[in-house]
Amino acid sequence: MKPAALLALLFAALSFSASVPPAFAQTATTTATTPATTHPVYESTRASPDGIGKRYMGREIAQVMGWQGAAWLEREEREREERTDLLLPELALKPGMVVADIGAGTGYIARRMALQVGSGGVVYAVDVQPEMVAMLRSMASKAGLAQIKPLLGAPDDVRLPEASVDLAIMVDVYHELEFPREVLASLVRALKPGGRVVFVEYRAEDPRVPIKAVHKMSEAQVRREAGASGLVWERTAGGLPWQHVVILRKP
Ligand SMILES: C[S@@+](CC[C@H](N)C(=O)[O-])C[C@H]1O[C@@H](n2cnc3c(N)ncnc32)[C@H](O)[C@@H]1O
Numbered sequence: 001m002k003p004a005a006l007l008a009l010l011f012a013a014l015s016f017s018a019s020v021p022p023a024f025a026q027t028a029t030t031t032a033t034t035p036a037t038t039h040p041v042y043e044s045t046r047a048s049p050d051g052i053g054k055r056y057m058g059r060e061i062a063q064v065m066g067w068q069g070a071a072w073l074e075r076e077e078r079e080r081e082e083r084t085d086l087l088l089p090e091l092a093l094k095p096g097m098v099v100a101d102i103g104a105g106t107g108y109i110a111r112r113m114a115l116q117v118g119s120g121g122v123v124y125a126v127d128v129q130p131e132m133v134a135m136l137r138s139m140a141s142k143a144g145l146a147q148i149k150p151l152l153g154a155p156d157d158v159r160l161p162e163a164s165v166d167l168a169i170m171v172d173v174y175h176e177l178e179f180p181r182e183v184l185a186s187l188v189r190a191l192k193p194g195g196r197v198v199f200v201e202y203r204a205e206d207p208r209v210p211i212k213a214v215h216k217m218s219e220a221q222v223r224r225e226a227g228a229s230g231l232v233w234e235r236t237a238g239g240l241p242w243q244h245v246v247i248l249r250k251p
Pocket of ligand 1: 064073106107108126153154155170171173
């Protein structure tokens with residue numbers, strides 16, 4: 001069954017509305033495991049139309065893409081727009097690796113990584129919305145990919161075992177983390193020494209990328225924020241149509 005058809009069935013099972021709203025129109029309701037008062041590194045600001053009125057290192061955090069827009073993640077034109085066939089070789093995945101897809105959504109990227117790490121590997125597919133986790137579980141099971149382990153994360157904690165992960169990726173996710181500093185700290189804890197974190201973000205430097213400004217990030221901003229969490233920049237791959245791929249390593 002095609003992913004779009006499977007999603008339609010899932011929408012019915014989860015009592016979805018028949019009409020899928022535009023991407024980013026819905027805000028998820030999430031609860032942090034620690035109170036906001038423990039996060040003085042953030043500034044409050046007047047919210048822009050797609051932002052949440054909270055800044056980290058000068059950048060306004062975007063609204064979370066709600067599960068109601070899940071079909072957009074499986075859209076047919078995605079392969080042409082994002083070229084995961086070019087992204088995957090940048091990750092240098094090998095059979096047996098333990099990897100994590102943080103903010104996995106429906107599992108579009110997790111399913112592709114699962115084929116590369118094979119049945120002897122593990123793909124932790126973490127999302128903060130239970131509805132997304134339900135969809136990704138169903139689609140992974142339909143695809144026969146038992147190496148995908150769907151997990152519900154907290155807004156400020158990926159909740160992965162310590163020192164267990166070779167590589168973690170966030171595709172179009174980091175800019176909308178409500179607690180980027182805490183999530184990165186939890187991710188660094190979950191990485192093995194020498195493990196990598198890969199940020200895939202729409203390029204803020206390129207006005208031709210047809211995505212709203214608050215949902216884009218510059219390479220410099222990614223490196224600044226990731227560096228503040230102790231990650232060391234390794235390289236940036238720029239061969240995708242709309243996104244850059246910024247790869248950092250845990251020392
Ligand atoms: C734009 S979607 C991208 C989904 C997926 N990475 C893809 O490319 O198909 C962003 C996802 O990040 C998830 N998300 C937002 N904050 C999160 C957090 N703190 N931890 C885990 N997932 C989060 C959202 O629930 C949403 O599913």
